[in-house]
Amino acid sequence: MQITHFGHACVLLDTGAARLLIDPGLFSTGFEDLTGLNAIMITHQHFDHLDADRLDPLLRANPDARLIVDAGSAEKVADREHEVTRPGDTLQVAGARVDVLGGDHAVIHPDVPMIPNNGYLVDGTHLHPGDAYVPAPQPGLQVLFVPAGAPWLKIGEVVDYLRAVAPRTAVPIHEAVLSKAGQKVHYGLLEQLAPEGTAFRVLDREPPAPTTL
Template sequence: MRIVHFGHACVLLETGSARLLLDPGTLASGFETVRGLDAILFTHQHHDHLDLDRLPALVAGNPDAAVVADPGSAEQINARGLSCRTARPGDTLSLGGVPVEVVGGDHAVIHPDLPNIPNVGYLVGHGAFLHPGDSFVLPHRPVDVLALPTGAPWLKASEAVDYLRAVRPRVAVPIHEAVLASPQLHHTLFQNLAPEGTEVRVLRRGELTEV
């Protein structure tokens, strides 16, 4: 498997048979020129995961790509005149010949006074890769590579460490870092507190990496 981290929550996943782009949002860059996609997936409707202004050009450049999103994002995408498949927890999709299980359902709580929104995670290839979106959803099967949320208004570092220990992937790739002034501090914490057998690998932005 090969991964490109375009910043924050946006990653390109190459499984060998499928090219999947997840969460191209406003805090990511470089994904605009990606071509040959089988699917473009969104976990939830927050702008740092869903850039509605750049999405039409991305779809036009990838006319064969399925657009898949949680119910809240799907409504906004369809309102822009784009075709979007709604992903609901419990669904199993086939994208580029690769099974993708839809997990989770709700965004992590930012504050009890704020309304919550849908959030889905995507478990790709029978546990080969998990992108949880803005949640700490626990998968029902072992995970090889975890996209690990690093910093957010809904997250504190100790919770991310506990999530890393609960999932126990072979490799954890930190994402969702753009809101931090110094994400390296969190990366070091993850590396020091990761469970035995887990490698925390910080990807160079925009660089294709074999994991």
């Protein structure tokens, strides 16, 4: 599978049978000129995962792409053709299988309302959890896109999540809220404390380039 990281939570997965763009949000760049997409998939409604201003031109450039969203994002895309998915759903997108996992966004603070959050498992091998510690449904995951920095995130909990999933490769995402120094610290801890057998791989960011994982 070819992976391109456009910064923060936005990744393009090219399975060879489908091109899936996940979470084109405000903190991500470089995805705007993509074509040939089979689906644009949104994990949840926050602006760093769904940038409505750049969504419309992306949809115009990809008229055959399915817009797949969680229940909480449906209102934000109500004037666009879209599909609402929920945990437990399984989708066929072109030649790819997408299992919808998760349920709720991680807790930011008790005073901040909870919202839905979809995790997307592609072909049973690559898991994008959105903003939650979404467990893998079975062992042997090939790639986990692991959140590295967020208002809801404690690095020790991320380490525990990474150890519980124990993927073959961990790719950090959701890093835009960290300074360069913060990225170095968080990445260092995740690499140092990753479970045995898990490789930690930071993907090229400038310019975005596809990597096979």
